[in-house]
Amino acid sequence: MALRPVYEDDLPVLERFLTDPEVATPFQWFGWKDPSLFRRRWQEDGLLGEDGGQLMVASGAQAHGFVAWRKQFSSRTSQYWVVGIQLLPESRGRGIGTRAQELLVRHLFAHTQVQRIQADTDVDNVAEQRALEKAGFTREGTLRDFVFRDGRWRDCVLYSILRGDLAEDPAEGASA
Structure with a gap:
């Protein structure tokens, strides 16, 4: 499993997240979106800009989805x-x-000077909370009425990882 840039052949996969509520999960479905959004951004900068980007999560030729990041101040x-x-x-x-989230954190710390990376997820998205914790993120608290989805405001859980929190990558072993 690896992260890689988005190829043009990946765009139909990304578009599914904008057009199919079953693909987006109940925690990520915010209504119908412009299906050409990813294509336009890909044509501009390959979905890799200075203020954020997206990478495919893939095993060989099989796409599993994507990771994304955006700059905040x-x-x-x-x-x-x-x-x-x-x-x-x-x-x-x-x-x-x-x-994938472990790899993204390592990529961002290796190639940018940020000290902090953060993520948030719906309070009911227990699977993502576990994934973030396994990836080394620390739960910081609850953001009340943080996101509007499916007709109501919802609480989210805030997570972060600091550059100093990063443990040795077990996939790299002693050779790193």
Whole structure:
């Protein structure tokens, strides 16, 4: 399992997350979206910009979904990344999300100067909470009425990982 740039052949997979509520999961479905959104952004910058991006989660030629990040500012001089993930239904519950988020954190700490990466998820999304914790994130608290979805405001749980929290990657072993 690896992260890689989005190829043009991946765009139909990404578009499914915008057009199919069953693919997006109940926690990530925010209504119908423009199905050409990813295609337009891919044509602009390959979905890899300075303020954020997306990478495919894949095993060989099989796409499992994607990870994404966007820049946020905590002050005029400090920034951090907010990350997220979406997996296809057949790829959920197999540890792929945990590993993909670990890889994304390592990528962002290796190639950007941020000190903090954060993620949030619905309070009812226990699977994602477990995946974030296994990936090394620390639960920081509850964000009340943080996101509007399916006709009502919902609480989310905030997680973060700091550069100093990063443990050695067990997949790299002693050779790293």
